[in-house]
């Protein structure tokens with residue numbers, strides 16, 4: 727049985743994960759969602775007008791009242807700069823399984839922030855939500871995403887050919903990854919303590 731506690735504030739060594747606010751839209755637009763270097767690795771097209779982002783952020787914010795909605799803004803602890811997003815979604819009550827996805831602004835890539843955020847959310851999912859499995863998929867031409875999944879303890883389970891068709895009409899093969907609560911705890915990943923605290 728999944729324990730839903732919404733989107734609490736999570737602190738790690740260098741990051742704060744917390745709810746988006748309506749006023750974040752311009753930063754979301756400027757930092758990642760209008761940037762094809764980021765969005766080419768996602769299914770949805772880059773936003774071309776900030777009004778699209780305002781609508782998207784409003785859609786996220788309106789769902790925070792639901793306990794089964796887990797969608798975090800990723801911020802740098804020191805400056806408070808909004809650098810990305812990470813969410814848990816597609817919760818399946820029958821299995822206790824769900825999926826994770828994430829994006830960071832290009833200027834913050836390759837500094838370990840993606841791994842730090844993913845490790846925190848996996849820890850949250852297993853320690854606080856009683857999840858059974860967390861899965862994710864990345865385009866095979868986006869190896870950095872697979873790398874952070876591996877670093878966070880996820881295991882590649884296979885490759886699905888032409889799994890998605892992106893906004894440019896291109897088919898992409900996707901590598902499927904997952905991590906089970908059982909292996910997470912038995913491998914000692916649950917003892918690492920990437921989360922410093924969870925509040926709210």
Ligand SMILES: CC(C)(COP(=O)(O)OP(=O)(O)OC[C@H]1O[C@@H](n2cnc3c(N)ncnc32)[C@H](O)[C@@H]1OP(=O)(O)O)[C@@H](O)C(=O)NCCC(=O)NCCS
Pocket residue numbers: 763764765767768827828829830831834835836837838839840841842863864865868869870871873874
């Ligand atoms: C995927 C993403 C979140 C990674 O975030 P990040 O903060 O750059 O990740 P980290 O710095 O923690 O780790 C990146 C790892 O990928 C590796 N990497 C980067 N580019 C790579 C490439 N072209 N090939 C192989 N490995 C690569 C880095 O070397 C690093 O591994 P290391 O620590 O072993 O050296 C970020 O690239 C992103 O937002 N991409 C666009 C959106 C996206 O892909 N979302 C996921 C969809 S599934």
